[in-house]
Amino acid sequence: MSDEQETHEAATGDKPETAVGEAAPSKPDSPETGPKEWWDDPRLPWRHKPTRADIACYTWIAILGVYAIVMLPLRPLLLANPPLSAVINGGRTSVVATGAWIEVNGGPIILYWAAVTLSIVKFDWVYWWAGKLWGHAILETFTGRSKMSKRRAEIVLKFTHRYETLAVIATYLPLPLPMALIYAAVGASGMRLRKFLIIDIITAAVMQAGYLAIGWWIGEPAVRIVRIYADYSMYVTFGVLGVMLATWWWRRSRTKRSA
Numbered sequence: 001m002s003d004e005q006e007t008h009e010a011a012t013g014d015k016p017e018t019a020v021g022e023a024a025p026s027k028p029d030s031p032e033t034g035p036k037e038w039w040d041d042p043r044l045p046w047r048h049k050p051t052r053a054d055i056a057c058y059t060w061i062a063i064l065g066v067y068a069i070v071m072l073p074l075r076p077l078l079l080a081n082p083p084l085s086a087v088i089n090g091g092r093t094s095v096v097a098t099g100a101w102i103e104v105n106g107g108p109i110i111l112y113w114a115a116v117t118l119s120i121v122k123f124d125w126v127y128w129w130a131g132k133l134w135g136h137a138i139l140e141t142f143t144g145r146s147k148m149s150k151r152r153a154e155i156v157l158k159f160t161h162r163y164e165t166l167a168v169i170a171t172y173l174p175l176p177l178p179m180a181l182i183y184a185a186v187g188a189s190g191m192r193l194r195k196f197l198i199i200d201i202i203t204a205a206v207m208q209a210g211y212l213a214i215g216w217w218i219g220e221p222a223v224r225i226v227r228i229y230a231d232y233s234m235y236v237t238f239g240v241l242g243v244m245l246a247t248w249w250w251r252r253s254r255t256k257r258s259a
Contacts (some may be wrong), residue, residue, distance in 0.1 A: 006176050016122035029240075032065065037049070043141065044058075044141070045058070045130065045133075045134040045137045045138045045141045046133075046134055047137065053133060054133060054134075055119065057129050057130055057133055059127065060123075060126045060129075061126060061130060064123055064126060066146055070091060071088075075091070078093055078094070079093065079097065082094055082097035082098040082100070083098050083101060083102075083107075085097070085098075085111065086098040086112070086115070086116045086118065086119065087112075087115045087116065087245035089119060089120075090117075090118075090119030090120030090121075090122075090204075090208070091120075092174065092211055093214065095116050095208055095211040095212055096212075096214050096215040096222065097215060097222060097223075098112060098212065098215060098216070099211065099212035099213060099214060099215020099216040099217075099218075099222075100215040100216065100218050100219055100220070100223050101187045101215070101219075101223055102212070102215075102216065103215070103216045103219045103220075104220055104223045106217060107143050109212065109216075112212070113205070113208060113212060114211070116208045117201065117204050117208045120198075120204050121200050121201055121204045124179075124183055124196075124197075125193065125196075125197065126184050126202050127179075127180045127183035127184045127187070128184070128186065128191075128193060129187060129193075130184050130187065130197050131183065131184035131185060131186065131187025131189075132187040132188065132193075134188075135188045136153075136157065136188055138184050138188070139153040139156065139157065139181055139184060139185065139188075140153060141257030142163065142178075142180055142181055142184065143181065145179075152178070152181075153181065156178060156181045156182060156185050157185055157188075160181075160182055160185035160186050160189055161185070161189050164186050164189060164191050165199055166201045167182050167185070167186060168182065168183070168186060168196065168200055169199065169203045170182075171183070172203050172204060172207040183196075192216045194233070200251055201223065
């Protein structure tokens with residue numbers, strides 16, 4: 001055997017041979033291809049492992065979602081008692097009805113005014129906080145991922161970035177504006193919490209005073225309407241519940257058919 005053959009065998013003798021058709025040993029999964037963590041979901045607002053603040057804020061948003069669902073069928077029932085309804089949800093209709101109720105029955109209007117003002121602003125800081133924590137990502141979580149939803153979020157962002165203070169004030173006008181989106185957008189744009197709360201509370205106080213004054217001016221006719229409504233409020237509540245259940249059943253059936 002020549003020296004060249006011995007050198008070639010020595011160089012290749014230690015290497016394992018792979019038979020034809022035999023798969024090469026697989027490499028261990030890299031972190032990129034491994035299983036995702038529970039928080040690594042594009043539907044969630046964060047783009048990192050959530051901190052305590054992330055979990056706390058997201059929990060508050062979930063609580064507000066449940067609160068809104070629970071209150072939806074209860075609002076017609078609560079409106080039969082205007083002061084109670086106004087103190088709980090601070091809605092325009094209930095505040096106007098409360099103004100009329102005070103004009104007929106009397107009561108400390110200043111205390112009612114303070115109560116209905118605090119009632120309508122009580123959860124606004126949660127949406128500001130969400131925008132502060134997660135930036136523009138929370139807008140996609142609120143609106144969805146469709147093209148129309150993204151377009152809507154872009155319009156809100158442009159408006160709030162250009163007119164921060166005016167955007168917060170506009171949410172109290174009788175217009176179909178996305179309050180949660182606007183508050184999250186001003187939080188994402190960098191508005192400080194102190195400034196946000198000052199604008200929010202002052203605007204709410206002025207608008208709630210106006211709605212109370214409208215009810216006070218209407219007086220007894222509004223109270224009579226509320227009393228008539230109270231006689232049928234239970235039926236309205238059952239009607240709302242029926243619509244909610246029918247909508248849930250329809251969406252569930254549609255999801256099963258598409259699966």
